Amino acid sequence: MEGKSKEAVETNKDIGQLLLSIQKAFDVLVEKRTDFEAKDVKEALQGSVKTQTTLLSFVDEHISELSTHEGIDMSKSSVWTYRKIRKNLAEFIGEKYRLTDLAFGQLTEPFISDFHHYLLDEKGFSSGTITIYVSLFKKMCRIAFERGLCKNLLFAHYRVGTPRVTTPKALSMSDFIKIRDVELPEDKPRLSVSRDLFLFACYAGTAFIDTVSITKANVKVLEDGDKWLVYNRKKTGTLARVKLLPEALELMAKYEDGARDTLFPLLSTNRVRIDLITICKLAETSKTYSYHSGRHSFASLITLEAGVPMETICKMLGHKDVKMTQRYARVTQKKLFEDMDKFIAATEKDFVLAL
Template sequence: MKTEKMKVLLYLKKSGLDKSGKAPIMGRITIGRSIAQFSCKISCNPDLWNPRESRMDGKSREAVEVNGRLENLLLSIQSAYQSLLARGCPFDATDVKEQFQGSVQTRCMLIERLDMLIKEKESHIGIDLRKESMASYHSTRIHLQEFIQKKYKVSDLAFSQLTENFIHEFQQYFLGECGFQESSFYNVATHLKTVCRLAYREGLADILLFDKVKISKGNKKLPKALDRGEFEKLKTLHFEDLEEEMETARDIFLFACYTGAAYCDL
């Protein structure tokens, strides 16, 4: 079989500006005489688009993010092309388009990307992260997958299947059926938003999910106070000879309790 070289062109559809004035980025795959066009599902400021480089100019946050997603997109197209070549059967530009779009959809899974984040975080234990901090990530994974299995009857969801309502339904499940506090869900929602933000940057999600959703931090916990029994027990607590500093700290604390003086001022 004669191997036809593949060409990929990225260009702006300037006739399709959105309300913010951004133009959608389109793509065109050419193999021999066959052509297949597709939407990159990415938009950018047309004034910053470099048609010669098929990239955005500059080092702004938007430029870095868009260019990064385009790189990932081109890698997916190239991977699809190589995969079809390896089969040894004739194919055209449309086959490449369908192959890469299908492969993107199959790898855009929420729990799978969360697992990758957890694995990455675990590699930081002992460096800039404590082992105890991972408990919240594992808890998020457990309850998120339980919710998906109960609500959707599947073990995982593609990012393309998620809607803005997903996080609100998950919140109702987490607070209602699981019985957790709002402050606990705030941490879970933060993890979920982080995964979605990473997926968007990597081209795994077409939109930045839940970015505008505001989650309440809940009521701040009141400092835990000693009851009368605990206070009396502390008064009579006996310290060993080598625990003089602890005994002194206890006595200062008792003095503050009796006099009303601020403990930090003593």
């Protein structure tokens, strides 16, 4: 594929890996010193993959082994962590490679870096969680190598870094307006879809996986007579309830399709991530934002700045603990000034300047 875009680079990298695998299969047949045809190369290539141990099948086996130690020298929460790693690996492989599994021989060094950024940018996990997930993943790869299930010790030199508290990247009002109003190329309609999915996250606080999964059944009219989005988060299973703003309802109406049960068309996280980079460049924003920034923006720009209490935002986002919400809901300068003005107005009558 021509060009220097990230999509072109990734596609060419995948093509290069495939060509290398084909060359290896060809060399094996040449070493046998017998006549062979193109179909023999194909069968050798497919067979070499089929006979290898696959990553997820090994992870399943490893989790099964750990489960036998649960309550003895392995806590229930530790086993649960391995299951979460397995779930996220499967989702990552499905979205990036369009496959249900990968053989160890198909893994390359960039895999772990791509997985790391997927957990950070698309899943929105904290640095501490990512450190645990990546470290345990490396440990499983080392065990697979020690058991002779893969030829190379994969990712031995990859370093995650020290966990640190990060400040979520919510949009400034200026950048939000730029992204919302920027004119997008008419010959690239998918950019508009990606922007609308992102704006919905700003208006409703949904993570990407929830945005593309929620259905018409998740839209409910509650006691106040208004429409609410009521759903269980894919990441944690926690119930989230958020009153739908007029802007969110407009986006839902725009993509309403009787042939589709979901509220929005399905795009991959990788596709939307690349589109957002393009959109931010066209909008000339102060920085490049990930999809998860929309969820952060709902917490601080849309709700907290409008005076919604932190505890209420917690319920809207489907957080189990208000401490997580406090990381999302950043107090903006405008909100700080307004709160100080209210405080001064409420107390100035109680203070008398003594001369």
